């Protein structure tokens with residue numbers, strides 16, 4: 001049996017957060033939801049301060065406590081590849097899984113993805129320019145879809161034949177990283193076995209694949225890196241996570257470099273406070 005997982009080389013990670021952007025674009029996640037999140041932390045005292053970065057997707061645990069507490073069996077572990085999914089058709093939005101998960105990777109879906117949610121409306125001049133550049137790079141892009149509509153995401157997933165991947169969000173249900181299940185089930189050899197975050201990382205920090213297969217990308221990477229320090233997050237949680245980190249583990253003295261917010265309204269409020277220029281309309285009002 002397969003168990004999909006990731007090896008994440010934190011020693012290489014530069015904290016650029018391209019993986020977070022790729023995940024949002026690929027999965028059309030609503031505002032305030034970060035299915036991939038890169039923790040940024042610092043250690044030491046001035047002037048000897050070091051920064052560290054830890055990407056944190058769902059760990060697709062072998063013993064997922066989120067599924068144990070789900071009263072409707074909407075959250076479950078898929079037998080064929082060990083991916084942990086949410087069946088949006090039976091999720092009642094009780095949020096038990098969010099409480100039951102020790103990794104903070106569940107995001108309640110307060111709203112549907114919407115046009116212009118990241119400041120790019122379809123007729124936005126910058127959006128048009130970006131699309132034009134993309135079309136020049138890739139002739140297959142016809143530019144007809146909005147940046148918030150990923151056409152790969154229309155399919156339902158097995159074994160239930162219901163929608164469980166990104167982009168199928170339903171207000172009032174729980175979302176989280178699916179290891180790009182729509183790619184795994186696409187039947188497309190170039191997409192299966194990849195995730196958006198892995199694909200976009202400019203310095204190959206993320207290695208996705210079957211942790212049970214010695215020939216898989218993550219297992220081969222582990223083999224190649226040999227003695228480098230390897231660890232799992234909250235190893236004693238009992239969840240048996242399937243994300244392995246390589247490189248120094250943050251110490252207990254590590255300090256987060258920004259406030260986290262998970263609630264959509266909080267996230268929007270934070271954006272307002274930053275007075276982000278890309279969200280400010282002509283009249284000076286935040287959109």
Ligand code: SF4
Nearest residue numbers: 058059061064066101
């Ligand atoms: S990381 Fe959390 S949400 Fe993901 S499988 Fe483990 S317990 Fe469930």
Ligand code: SF4
Nearest residue numbers: 070091092094095097
């Ligand atoms: S929010 Fe949905 S997936 Fe999570 S425990 Fe409740 S019913 Fe299950």
